[in-house]
Amino acid sequence: MLLQTFLIILLTFAIGMAVALLIDLLVRLMDSASVMANRHEVIKRRRKIRKAWKSNISNMDYLSYLQSKRH
Amino acid sequence: MKNLDFSHLFQGLGTLFDSDWVTVVMRLSLISLGILLVYLGRKGILEPLVMIPMGLGMVAINAGVLFMPGGLHGNLFLDPMISDPNKLMDAMQINFLQPIYALTFSNGLIACFVFMGIGSLLDIGYLLQKPYTSMFLALCAELGTFLTLPIAHAMGLSLKDSASIAMVGGADGPMVLFTSLWLSKSLFVPITVVAYLYLGLTYGGYPYLVKLMVPKRLRAIKMVRVGKTKNYSPNTKLSFAVILCTLLCLLFPVAAPLFFSLFIGVAVRESGMKHVQDFIGGPLLYGSTFFLGTLLGVLCDAHLLLDPIILKLLVLGIIALLISGIGGILGGYVMYFIKKGNFNPVIGIAGVSCVPTTVKVAQKIVSKANPESFIMPEALGANICGVLTTAIITGIYITLMK
Numbered sequence: 266m267l268l269q270t271f272l273i274i275l276l277t278f279a280i281g282m283a284v285a286l287l288i289d290l291l292v293r294l295m296d297s298a299s300v301m302a303n304r305h306e307v308i309k310r311r312r313k314i315r316k317a318w319k320s321n322i323s324n325m326d327y328l329s330y331l332q333s334k335r336h
Numbered sequence: 337m338k339n340l341d342f343s344h345l346f347q348g349l350g351t352l353f354d355s356d357w358v359t360v361v362m363r364l365s366l367i368s369l370g371i372l373l374v375y376l377g378r379k380g381i382l383e384p385l386v387m388i389p390m391g392l393g394m395v396a397i398n399a400g401v402l403f404m405p406g407g408l409h410g411n412l413f414l415d416p417m418i419s420d421p422n423k424l425m426d427a428m429q430i431n432f433l434q435p436i437y438a439l440t441f442s443n444g445l446i447a448c449f450v451f452m453g454i455g456s457l458l459d460i461g462y463l464l465q466k467p468y469t470s471m472f473l474a475l476c477a478e479l480g481t482f483l484t485l486p487i488a489h490a491m492g493l494s495l496k497d498s499a500s501i502a503m504v505g506g507a508d509g510p511m512v513l514f515t516s517l518w519l520s521k522s523l524f525v526p527i528t529v530v531a532y533l534y535l536g537l538t539y540g541g542y543p544y545l546v547k548l549m550v551p552k553r554l555r556a557i558k559m560v561r562v563g564k565t566k567n568y569s570p571n572t573k574l575s576f577a578v579i580l581c582t583l584l585c586l587l588f589p590v591a592a593p594l595f596f597s598l599f600i601g602v603a604v605r606e607s608g609m610k611h612v613q614d615f616i617g618g619p620l621l622y623g624s625t626f627f628l629g630t631l632l633g634v635l636c637d638a639h640l641l642l643d644p645i646i647l648k649l650l651v652l653g654i655i656a657l658l659i660s661g662i663g664g665i666l667g668g669y670v671m672y673f674i675k676k677g678n679f680n681p682v683i684g685i686a687g688v689s690c691v692p693t694t695v696k697v698a699q700k701i702v703s704k705a706n707p708e709s710f711i712m713p714e715a716l717g718a719n720i721c722g723v724l725t726t727a728i729i730t731g732i733y734i735t736l737m738k
Contacts, residue, residue, distance in 0.1 A: 277728060287583065295568075
């Protein structure tokens with residue numbers, strides 16, 4: 266009976282610590298995934314800004330062209 | 337009118353006079369105990385949510401005994417021993433609590449409802465912060481669940497009954513109910529009653545154990561937290577709940593209803609379903625706990641508790657909880673040495689998964705010793721892990737012994 270109890274304790278500890286390990290791995294995975302997602306978001310935002318800036322420049326060009334025509 | 341028989345007019349008293357002295361003493365003791373539980377619940381010494389309905393149920397079931405056809409004594413609350421479907425259908429139309437008992441209590445549904453509610457209240461972020469420490473403390477606080485098994489077996493209980501009563505060490509009512517339903521159908525009523533009686537006592541009893549084992553100098557330790565405390569996004573917590581639920585259900589299908597109930601509560605909380613969370617963590621949890629308390633009280637019928645095995649269960653229940661508490665504190669000491677003094681050993685008691693009673697107990701004791709010491713996050717992590725470890729042991733016991 267004592268041996269059985271000891272084996273149950275070992276089994277429970279093994280499963281419990283495996284669960285803790287899984288939690289730790291999951292947390293690390295999520296952390297790195299969120300870092301990557303953030304980096305991707307930054308790149309996307311930069312692209313958007315660059316695009317907007319370019320289009321802004323072209324709009325400005327068009328405006329100056331209109332103004333020059335009016336004069 | 338000529339033959340006015342007072343024993344038949346006031347049948348509660350009549351059945352008292354008609355019973356043997358052991359039953360009379362038992363009924364009167366249980367009525368007194370019921371009144372005491374209501375009083376202690378009202379005073380806040382015991383958990384009022386369970387103890388007040390339980391105490392009143394105990395009073396009513398032992399006072400409201402009447403003469404049934406055939407000269408037998410009975411009541412109009414419920415009969416837990418009916419197994420024949422036809423008799424059960426008849427009883428459901430007579431005993432007012434029989435439908436709730438048959439359809440929610442004796443199949444473990446009410447335990448799962450309570451678990452869903454607990455899940456919806458748990459913030460597993462605390463567990464994600466320090467998984468190893470929390471899990472280690474929770475495993476140490478299961479010492480009573482492990483050691484009561486051989487003790488109960490040595491006291492003459494069968495292996496299945498021993499496992500059921502050993503679950504009291506996990507200090508998780510729904511788990512005890514679930515395990516005893518699977519393993520000791522004939523004893524599940526007294527085991528569950530004993531478990532809930534003692535769980536009510538943890539709030540009053542554990543502080544003495546902690547004070548006995550941890551000197552004031554150590555109780556007052558204020559932990560220095562290294563690094564920034566991380567806040568985990570709901571997505572992380574939800575992913576954790578889904579993965580862990582899948583894994584644990586794969587490992588222990590017999591305890592899958594419990595795992596599912598716990599993690600569906602967590603999932604509801606983390607997925608932002610506010611109305612459902614309010615329902616599960618409010619009316620469902622409190623309604624289930626109320627009916628659980630009421631049913632437990634009503635099950636404390638003198639005849640049912642006259643079984644001599646009750647005494648053994650009472651002793652084993654207290655042994656299980658005591659050893660678990662000691663194990664938790666010893667785990668706290670181990671962490672104290674590993675972390676070179678930067679850990680309050682009182683946190684170990686929170687590994688006993690009586691959510692959230694043991695956390696409150698731990699914080700209260702620490703605050704008394706040092707009002708500036710705040711151990712709640714670590715204690716909650718250990719407490720949540722305690723729920724998981726108790727569920728794992730439930731799965732192991734049921735799988736190995738059914």
